[in-house]
Amino acid sequence: MEQSVDNNTNLAMDSTKRRPVIRFFIGLSIGLSSVIIVVLFVLYALSGLKEGYLKTIKVSPVDSVSLDQKQIAKLDNLIKKNSQKFSNLTPNQPYFVVNTTYNRFKLYKNKKQIREGFCSTGSYTLLKGHDKRQWIFKTPKGLYRIIGKVTNPVWRRPDWSFVEEGLPIPSQNDPIRWEAGVLGDYALSIGDGYLIHGTIYKRFLGMPVTHGCIRMNDEDLEAVYKALDFGSKVYIF
């Protein structure tokens, strides 16, 4: 009997000892829940709530300003004039569009697409030479014009083509720089040494592998060469 009383006293003492621990954990979970509620409120609910108070402005007929027929006609004319001005920005002459992200091209004539296909554009490689010189192989973006057209082009190898193969750089007039047959049957220049030309690496069409030029397959290149003239616009994005 005495032992049983002792046991009960021990249990009661244990439970009194445990109470502050339980309270601590309950308090902690309430605290944590509060923090979580505030954080979630700020992160997700508040963004919708804060604008909920904004009133949509509707112009009442009292505050409304009306235009007379002359002013309406003026607005109509301005819209017509500016729309025409904007529409005239798209050339009627053939133009060429190059997408450098996915290496696709589109050819337009009379504002209508007449051909599309794969091409290859700059690889975005930064080549670092050992003499501190470096080159970025990217196709420039923006509006360019055809400034030169040649058939059976011969490639004059620039310095980087020797550097990237670990070859010594020859003198500027060294005949080793000239290479025939690698640019296809045609080349169109858009300035700054950038060309639209053919390729012997047809399996890479549709991929960003060039040193900045735009490579195309033979049939597409011929169509583009025939369609585009000196001054034709080339849009690269």
Place this chain on the structure above:
Amino acid sequence: MKRFKVLLIISAILLVLIISLISTIEILSVNKTVAEFNSKFSTNSEKAEYNFISTSDSSITAKQITYAFISAQLEASKSDSISLTLNFPDSTANLMIKGVVVHSAKIESYKLSRFIDAVDEISLYKMLSLPLHVTGHISTIPKVPLMVKIAPKDTSEYTPDVVPDTTDIDAVNFIFETSAGIQLYFYESNPRESADGMKQFKFDFKDRVQSGYELFKSAFTFKKPKYQPEIRIKLNKRDAKMIYRALPENADIVLKVR
């Protein structure tokens, strides 16, 4: 037990107080931004070929919106760089160079901030009649996917280039901050169809945490937080990537919101 109940009540009161404080300062900052926007764009220019009016006539409103949109596109076409036109009523996003559409993408879905409907009509038309300039951007993909290659010392070190990996493995989500204070969020649509869902959630969560941190900082220093209205746009992943890569750092963006 009594002390515990008191603690609970104090916690609840504190929670309500914190939430109320944060909500109040955030709402105040929203109202302040609306007022600032209205005053920034309210003055009529004497040189303007047309001065916008506030009208309840829906046909005139539509004409004014069209006029603002064309004017902004013409202005953007003066620049040499690539610009973006977001036409929400038509659900199209067009990349343009000198006024020529070089790529047209479909906006899968969008959500405009209520701010657009809360600002003064004339101020809104004026803002829309000029292109917005991108002042900053955050993205899950690099703007320029540059690869560094060290030139070989001689021909023995030279290895021909391998075929590049052109699979779209990276999730495409980005945010543009603009000169008008509006933030444009671009998300790829249907990220759950690929492994991009979690990446999109992380990108979004990181942005919310950043904004939340700024808000807390303002709340506890009793300063008004910076409020930026948002436009959230969902695009096909390929289109989103094309748009982000094509646009220059300070690109022009033209909006048509109605």
